Amino acid sequence: MRSTICFPVQACAPRVDGGPTAVRDGEHAVLRDGRNLISRLRHDLRLAIITMLGSVTAVVLVSFLVWRLTRGEWVAAAMDAAVVVTLTIILRRVWRGQYTERAGGWLVAINSGFAGLACVTIGAAAHGWVYLVLMTNFYLAPIRVAAWSGLGLLWVASVTLLREAGPHQLSTLVTWALVFGFAHTFARRTRQYGDSLELLASLDPLTRIPNRGMLEADLRHAIATGQAGRMGLLVLDIDRFKAVNDTYGHAAGDVVLIELAALLDEELRQGDSVYRFGGEEFVMLLPIGSEDALSCAGERVRAAVSSRLAAPGGPVTVAVGGAMLSTERDWQDWFGRADAALYLAKRDGGDVVRIAKPL
Numbered sequence: 208m209r210s211t212i213c214f215p216v217q218a219c220a221p222r223v224d225g226g227p228t229a230v231r232d233g234e235h236a237v238l239r240d241g242r243n244l245i246s247r248l249r250h251d252l253r254l255a256i257i258t259m260l261g262s263v264t265a266v267v268l269v270s271f272l273v274w275r276l277t278r279g280e281w282v283a284a285a286m287d288a289a290v291v292v293t294l295t296i297i298l299r300r301v302w303r304g305q306y307t308e309r310a311g312g313w314l315v316a317i318n319s320g321f322a323g324l325a326c327v328t329i330g331a332a333a334h335g336w337v338y339l340v341l342m343t344n345f346y347l348a349p350i351r352v353a354a355w356s357g358l359g360l361l362w363v364a365s366v367t368l369l370r371e372a373g374p375h376q377l378s379t380l381v382t383w384a385l386v387f388g389f390a391h392t393f394a395r396r397t398r399q400y401g402d403s404l405e406l407l408a409s410l411d412p413l414t415r416i417p418n419r420g421m422l423e424a425d426l427r428h429a430i431a432t433g434q435a436g437r438m439g440l441l442v443l444d445i446d447r448f449k450a451v452n453d454t455y456g457h458a459a460g461d462v463v464l465i466e467l468a469a470l471l472d473e474e475l476r477q478g479d480s481v482y483r484f485g486g487e488e489f490v491m492l493l494p495i496g497s498e499d500a501l502s503c504a505g506e507r508v509r510a511a512v513s514s515r516l517a518a519p520g521g522p523v524t525v526a527v528g529g530a531m532l533s534t535e536r537d538w539q540d541w542f543g544r545a546d547a548a549l550y551l552a553k554r555d556g557g558d559v560v561r562i563a564k565p566l
């Protein structure tokens with residue numbers, strides 16, 4: 208099956224004239240930013256927790272600040288003000304989509320520091336905050352940062368708690384430790400599930416090789432890192448594959464696809480990658496220096512397939528189209544050149560390699 212490449216729709220240029228329309232555009236932009244933020248808050252748990260904790264901490268600190276000002280405690284008031292300003296900067300950056308992880312780390316440090324300070328200054332009244340901070344730290348920052356901050360807080364809080372020894376203090380200490388342990392385990396499990404999901408999302412379920420999403424990401428990366436003249440792309444399409452399905456059944460077709468993926472995987476050299484683009488079309492991305500070298504690589508793979516791969520009815524062959532990365536800025540343009548070369552290989556009867564001319 209030939210691939211269909213979708214090109215992005217050209218974005219409309221924004222209006223630059225003044226007057227009432229510009230004011231309305233400004234209002235629309237504010238509304239749009241607001242809607243974007245709400246949608247991101249719905250989908251990004253860490254962003255939602257940073258927003259909730261950051262806002263609540265800022266509001267609580269502002270009330271402390273006012274209280275300290277009325278009592279003339281200037282140094283403490285200045286410290287509160289500094290933390291409120293820091294929190295506001297973090298929240299603004301996070302809402303604009305910048306530094307979520309770093310901001311989370313700062314928030315973890317601020318929250319743990321303040322919870323520890325509160326234990327030292329107001330004692331038992333701050334114990335509820337210790338639970339909250341121990342738990343939320345793991346949603347805000349990388350596990351290691353959260354764990355060390357949590358251990359620091361546990362240490363400070365325990366020292367203040369054990370000034371008076373008794374069953375109440377022991378019970379509080381044990382429940383803090385348990386909350387910390389559960390939050391740590393839960394965060395590790397969640398990260399493992401996240402990693403497995405990411406892996407599943409990047410692999411083709413039938414052939415277990417990287418899928419089209421991975422290919423697009425790698426093509427974009429090659430373009431972004433300036434690999435022009437140093438990266439080549441081969442697009443392979445099985446010849447008359449429909450006949451295999453129609454004659455021997457879909458399951459036999461699936462076996463051919465799996466075996467082809469395994470064979471291409473075996474043919475990879477250092478730095479090469481293979482992907483299933485879709486249907487019976489596969490792609491190889493190779494660090495390679497010229498059209499001639501790309502043609503040789505395509506020929507080697509084509510010959511390997513025709514000599515080693517068989518369907519129930521006989522040998523399987525592939526048509527191969529290739530293109531070196533040139534001045535393209537979009538992966539679709541690069542892929543489009545290789546796909547046009549593949550079209551020529553198909554037109555010439557398949558089981559051949561055609562490489563796109565240099566731009």
Ligand SMILES: Nc1nc2c(ncn2[C@@H]2O[C@H](COP(=O)(O)OP(=O)(O)OP(=O)(O)O)[C@@H](O)[C@H]2O)c(=O)[nH]1
Pocket residue numbers: 208209413444445446447448449450452456457458459460461464485486487553557
């Ligand atoms: N078994 C199986 N078949 C698939 C899969 N994906 C696509 N196909 C089949 O691939 C075939 C593609 O048919 P065509 O586009 O006509 O391609 P072709 O028969 O190889 O013809 P040429 O490319 O012109 O040589 C169709 O029969 C699809 O059903 C899959 O995952 N498993």
